[in-house]
Amino acid sequence: MSVPVSTSLNEPPRPxxxxxxxxxxxxxxxxxxxxLKNISLxxxxxxxxxxxxxxxxxKSTLLRCFNRMHxxxxxxxxxxxxxLHPSNVNILSPTVDPMEMRLKTxxxxxxxxxxxxxxxxxxxxxLRLRLINDxxxxxxxxxxxxxxxxxxxxxxxxxxxxxxxxxxxxxQRLCVARALATEPELLLLDEPTxxxxxxxxxxxxxxxxxxxxxxxxxxxxxxxxxxxRIADFTAFMYLGELIEYGPTSQIxxxxxxxxxxxxLTGTFG
Ligand SMILES: Nc1ncnc2c1ncn2[C@@H]1O[C@H](COP(=O)(O)OP(=O)(O)OP(=O)(O)O)[C@@H](O)[C@H]1O
Numbered sequence: 001m002s003v004p005v006s007t008s009l010n011e012p013p014r015p016x017x018x019x020x021x022x023x024x025x026x027x028x029x030x031x032x033x034x035x036l037k038n039i040s041l042x043x044x045x046x047x048x049x050x051x052x053x054x055x056x057x058x059k060s061t062l063l064r065c066f067n068r069m070h071x072x073x074x075x076x077x078x079x080x081x082x083x084l085h086p087s088n089v090n091i092l093s094p095t096v097d098p099m100e101m102r103l104k105t106x107x108x109x110x111x112x113x114x115x116x117x118x119x120x121x122x123x124x125x126x127l128r129l130r131l132i133n134d135x136x137x138x139x140x141x142x143x144x145x146x147x148x149x150x151x152x153x154x155x156x157x158x159x160x161x162x163x164x165x166x167x168x169x170x171x172q173r174l175c176v177a178r179a180l181a182t183e184p185e186l187l188l189l190d191e192p193t194x195x196x197x198x199x200x201x202x203x204x205x206x207x208x209x210x211x212x213x214x215x216x217x218x219x220x221x222x223x224x225x226x227x228x229r230i231a232d233f234t235a236f237m238y239l240g241e242l243i244e245y246g247p248t249s250q251i252x253x254x255x256x257x258x259x260x261x262x263x264l265t266g267t268f269g
Contacts, residue, residue, distance in 0.1 A: 020045035020216035037192035037240040048217045050231035056172040057237040059220040067105040068098035106179025110191040112171035114163035126182040149177035169200025
């Protein structure tokens with residue numbers, strides 16, 4: 001696979017690998033607050049792209065544009081496009097139903113948030129929303145999703161037990177299984193391991209590594225070692241701007257922008 005070279009200040013390279021999504025000149029405003037400034041970023045398919053940068057630089061804001069979560073609050077405003085491939089749909093288009101976009105993406109948050117239901121019903125939830133109620137279909141999908149989230153072996157004998165009684169790491173993998181059950185085009189992970197211990201973190205990282213064979217993953221992380229371990233591509237953001245983007249190895253070993261280097265070497269600010 002040929003890979004893009006790094007770039008700086010809103011001129012991302014065009015990867016020759018196929019794209020799952022293409023962020024084009026995106027601006028985002030929380031009311032008066034201009035939180036994303038002219039972001040352009042390719043998202044290569046079946047790969048992991050990490051969003052890194054100091055607190056408040058806009059990583060979560062960008063992630064939440066992909067599933068139109070910002071539409072849930074009044075006063076928020078998008079400009080620009082996020083083109084989803086191969087359909088060529090602009091996720092940010094006012095004519096696109098935000099609910100439809102949420103069904104095409106799966107999102108996992110910093111803190112595990114299982115529903116107070118059984119393990120089975122947590123995973124089946126999105127399927128039932130799509131009016132899939134056939135027991136056999138549900139059973140098969142639930143098993144496949146739990147397998148993909150590397151949780152099946154630990155819960156297969158207690159699918160009817162309450163999800164909130166699982167450990168934090170298991171709950172987080174359950175949330176990934178729930179997100180995967182509806183076969184999303186994009187999996188959005190917002191600091192998914194920040195509340196987990198090293199063993200649970202390592203299980204999630206292994207799972208992400210295996211999952212990218214089938215789904216394109218976008219992850220926000222503060223953990224630089226984690227980005228270096230699991231991301232194929234890395235985007236460094238600062239004050240709402242994309243400062244540098246490229247293959248992870250190149251961003252970490254040979255950053256082109258002094259700001260990126262300062263951030264990665266801990267000499268920032
Ligand atoms: N609901 C909101 N209303 C107004 N401003 C917001 C809102 N949410 C975030 N912001 C602001 O937008 C900017 C980007 O926030 P965002 O949460 O995207 O940053 P981040 O890089 O994900 O930070 P962190 O690493 O701390 O999670 C910040 O200045 C933040 O204060």
